[in-house]
Amino acid sequence: MAVSGAVEPGSPAPTAAPSPAPAGAPAPEHLFRPISAEDEEQQPTEIESLCMNCYRNGTTRLLLTKIPFFREIIVSSFSCEHCGWNNTEIQSAGRIQDQGVRYTLTVRAQEDMNREVVKTDSATTRIPELDFEIPAFSQKGALTTVEGLISRAISGLEQDQPARRANEEAVAERIDEFIVKLKELKQVASPFTLIIDDPSGNSFVENPHAPQKDHALVITHYNRTVQQEEMLGLQAEAPPEEKPEEEDLRNEVLQFNTNCPECNAPAQTNMKLVQIPHFKEVIIMATNCENCGHRTNEVKSGGAVEPLGTKITFHITDPLALTRDVLKSETCSVEIPELEFELGMAVLGGKFTTLEGLLKDIQELVTKNPFTLGDSSNPGQMEKLQEFSQKLDQILQGKMKAHFIMNDPAGNSYFQNVYAPEDDPQMKVEHYKRTFDQNEELGLNDMKTEGYETGLAPQR
Secondary structure: OEOOOOOOOOOOOEOOOOOOOOOOOOOHHHOOEEOOOOOOOOOOEEEEEEOOOOOOEEEEEEEEEEEOOOEEEEEEEEEOOOOOOEEEEEEEOOOOOOOEEEEEEEEOOHHHHOOEEEEOOOOEEEEHHHOEEEOOOOOOEEEEEHHHHHHHHHHHHHOOHHHHHHHOHHHHHHHHHHHHHHHHHOOOOOOEEEEEEEOOOOOEEOOOOOOOOOOOEEEEEEOOOHHHHHHOOOOOOOOOOOOOOOOOOOOOEEEEEEEOOOOOOEEEEEEEEEEOOOOOEEEEEEEEOOOOOOEEEEEEEOOOOOOOEEEEEEEEOOHHHHHOEEEEOOOOEEEEHHHOEEEOOOOOOOEEEEHHHHHHHHHHHHHOOHHHOOOOOOHHHHHHHHHHHHHHHHHHOOOOOEEEEEEEOOOOOEEOOOOOOOOOOOEEEEEEOOOHHHHHHOOOOOOOOOOOOHHHHHHO
């Protein structure tokens, strides 16, 4: 069964432009300020808008802010002093991510209903146990909880029930029965599954156990289909034109124009094909923004997926080990057993750095999570984060020994062996056969590499 939200009265319909920014206002690059309860300068912009409930003027408040993990967002709130109608929603102001994301949450207890959820316009919400689906672009984006998503679906179904009872009584009765089932889900009498599938990659479901792994939540990153690209308004890349001679790009640094991920100003990205000794070719991309000074680098594998996955276990025993080069691909997960920490695939993206640099990136990623900071966080969670950060500092200072495990099903990650070509006594490299689920995440199960020309023969 599917539900689509009707046009909600009170959706912002600006009738007047906001007043010009006064002298001393933040510069354009600081238009989207990081969300913070202590930032007194971060105030919403008020716009007089038409209320779609009573057709008199109300007030829309817009807050342009930036949340880690979600880029920039616009939080809007409408209220009408004449009829009392109010409406809130969020819209993504950042760019569409390189991959789509799918969150699969198994709700077993009432605590799971309180998880924070960021659901964008393009996300599809499903509950398989009820054969229930909220299609993409049928509701506005929302910053809510799991319980809030279900309550919003119930409100959408109940909205037109009086008209249905008058015209289609049988349909209204079936919907009433379904609404009762949705209300029962809020009591969590039995476990159920909530799936949020967002091709734009900008939705999010909170992990209350961070920095530990959440066993109730499965996060899957995937490549968008052509239909999803068209739905998001993106154009599929045209196939490259055949060239009579292949160009040697190994000794050239290619440059192309892009936008800065921080201030969205025009920037330039440099790309270089690099051969790593005792490994393979990789593509290193680096962006330097002259406007805000932001720098970023990303690494892509220059070769094919290896026949076997690779698991690298390194024992950190002294500070000198932190200077070793590390290539972490997008398909690589990281684990530190002594800290009970696991970093999933696609998090942090591809990186070519040192072990110290990667550990500092992990520390920044965990400690700056907006859902574990501020007034909304609970003391127990803050203590866990502080303890995690202190132990990680001890590893970085060489005061604590630990094991650093890189698990890459695609086999495209690398850890420097200073004893090469001899074996490293502190490092263990294992090659393993991928499971069906790992091949599914890499898109290999549906890939046909032999006999694929047979099906194309009648079309020629």
